Amino acid sequence: MRHVISALVQNVPGVLSHVTGMLASRGYNLESLAVGETEDQHLSRMTFVVGGDDSVLNQVRKQLEKIVTVVQVDDISSKDYVERDLMLIKVAAKDQQRAEIHELCAIFRGKVVDVGPENVVVEISGPEKKIEAFIDLMRPLGITEMVRTGRIAMVRGVNRNGGTEQ
Amino acid sequence: MATVEKTKTKSDVTSGADIVIRSLVNHGVEVIFAYPGGCSMPLHQALTRFSDKIRTILPRHEQGGGFAAQGISRSTGQVGVCMATSGPGATNLITAIADAKLDSIPMVAITAQVPTKVIGTDAFQETPVVEACRGLTKHHYLVTDVNDLARVFKEAFLIAASGRPGPVLVDIPKDVQLDSCVPDFDATLDLPGYSFDDPQARPEQINQIAAAIKLAKRPVIYAGGGIIIAEASEQLRELVAKTGIPITTTVMGLGAFPGEDELSLDMLGMHGSVYANKAVDGADLLIALGVRFDDRVTGKVEEFCKHGKIIHVDIDSSELNKNKEAHIPICSDVKYALTELNKIVEPPEDIAGWVAQCKEWKEEHPFSYDASYPGITQQLAIHELYKLTRDLDPVVAVGVGQHQMWAAQFYKFDKPRNWLSSSGLGTMGFGLPAAMGAQTAFPDRLVFDIDGDGSFLMNIQELATCACEKLPVKVLLLNNQHLGMVVQWEDRFMQGNRAHTYLGPIDNPEWKGEGDGIGPPERYPDFVSIARGFGCGAAYVKDKADLIPALKAMIAYDGPYVLDVETPYQEHVLPMIPGGKTVKDIITE
Secondary structure, eight states: OEEEEEEEEEOOTTHHHHHHHHHHHTTOOEEEEEEEEOSSTTEEEEEEEEESOHHHHHHHHHHHHHSTTEEEEEEGGGSOEEEEEEEEEEEEOOHHHHHHHHHHHHHHTOEEEEEOSSEEEEEEEEOHHHHHHHHHHHGGGOEEEEEEOOOEEEEOSSOOSSOOBO | OHHHHHHOOGGGOEEHHHHHHHHHHHTTOOEEEEEOOGGGHHHHHHHHHTTTTOEEEOOSSHHHHHHHHHHHHHHHSSOEEEEEOSTHHHHHHHHHHHHHHHTTOOEEEEEEEOOGGGTTTTOTTOOOHHHHHGGGSSEEEEOOOGGGHHHHHHHHHHHHHSSSOOEEEEEEEHHHHHOEEOOOTTOOOOOTTOOOSOOOOOHHHHHHHHHHHHHOSSEEEEEOHHHHHTTOHHHHHHHHHHHOOOEEEOSTTTTSSOTTSTTEEEEOSTTSOHHHHHHHHHOSEEEEESOOOOHHHHSSTTTTTTTSEEEEEESOGGGTTTSSOOSEEEESOHHHHHHHHHHHOOOOSOOHHHHHHHHHHHHHSOOOOOTTOSSOOHHHHHHHHHHHHGGGOOEEEEOSSHHHHHHHHHSOOOSTTSEEOOOSSOOTTOHHHHHHHHHHHOTTSOEEEEEEHHHHHHTTTHHHHHHHTTOOOEEEEEEOSBOHHHHHHHHHHSTTOOSSOBOSOTTSGGGGTOOOTTOOSSOSSOHHHHHHHTTOEEEEEOSHHHHHHHHHHHHHOSSOEEEEEEOOSOOOOSSBOOTTOOGGGOBOO
């Protein structure tokens, strides 16, 4: 099972190291981690994707809650939520391939943000499966470089009972 | 605000170091164990200005200071405080910090740090101690602004002592100690993620426990260190009195319930009693209170109390269902839960047969030792010490190893906080400094360190502290010239092949496990001379007939004392359930 957990943490030095150190020392496997500031400058938001069954999820939550600088922990994936991943991908592209990439970008609502003589850089965001589908399509063209932010997620304004990801 | 501003005069401007020490005074700290160094000198200078309020004791090693602070915490329930300088001073404290974390001991550890300007430059005596201690503390601070000091210390003491207690580390760069400001000792806490309200069991959960007890046919209480931390020993006794349910405790729980009570099944687990382990195995209801189902208690966890329903009450919700699934997991302050439970609990309908069965097991398999051994066994020495001192309300600290388990088996405690044992981390060298700390809290009580020669040697330098600070700790040294517990495992599981477990010169046959009898007549090292060299009283005893007079002489001695007792290394701590096994695999001979 894959769980998306969101932790609101105090924006103080060392909190990232504390949280990831705890998860590593207890042997939990992080698939993805994204950190950033929130609307409140004193707080940051960490979004994790953790693999494991419900007992693993429970332990991760409780161990996170024990960290003094962790303010709140939510299991986002138990609710109706939106998740996004942002990717920059550099793909080898000569003249004739640029059109193909352009077309795929339109379908995936990606954006070409840089064009060079040998390659293009595409920016694309969306849920994990969409990103991965796009990567698969780019692979035959030759991926030169790729960077992803990791998952960020948010519970919808109206919660229609759980677990459906969009 | 205006009035506050007005009262701030130049004389209120205080140095960081003085703010730290004033914070300690404000929190009722009477003793600090502190070892100075370059970066912590301002703090030590400040300590001299408060010498009428705080006794500063110089341990002879920072680790000794850390364990001594724990000795205060464990024997009084107050927050013990220790301090070290940056770099090696700080790293020397780390073992004591980790030890406090595993046994949930409230402690504030202060370390000095190199000046903020040079942090991260590999400066002289720089270590990133907060970084190293993140997973070993309950919380930690690196204070980079003198204005934060008063608030940080307020938070540190509250966090260390509240909820599930633990160690808090405060690392203070030297320039912050020397900087100054007008301190606000009533500063607002900045802890949005920490709750000071202990969780409390809901009424329906209390009813659930009461109903389960009422229906139980073979109930057992399994009580641990949480009872002692929560000061819930009285409530636990009331529960047993009301229900007549037999009770076993963990190593950390010794003293939570009177060891001499007929319903006491003594300690459970790897070196627990046969009867406690059989009772838990046969129970249809296990009432687990302030415990964490440690592997040294459960053995093979799937088989532990396999057929029983489990009620688990703990203040730390992450302990519930962590190692062992509970049928009724309750996150609560155990004292609150017991107080509420005692209001409504009724005894189980008919457990007379079960209680009789437990008592029968207890009579069949008491903790025992070979009383016919011509010399002095470790068990005999502890048993005799117990008989001589049971009415004197002593504090007993121990090191780690065989002697620790024998002390747990043969010294019966009837009160909490009289037994100080490094139980979770199992740190050798814990006994002497812990006893030393307890002695500072209770200058007029008898404080013993029951120790092994391996453990004792690990912090033997604290004899100097005991002598110089006039702390009359008594050491019962059970000297078998070996690392007895490891030897026992070698004997049981490794065909007796000695692998660096003999503590004497390597040209003695014992080094290879080829000696016979009790070893060479020349013991190594000469602990009596060492103790006397430190200014302590000391004696050596090897004949059975001399044991009681020697113990009496130790008890009567005015000052710290080491009684070096020659004991055999062939003795094994029994019973024993090998790691990962079950009560069916229990070794009794």
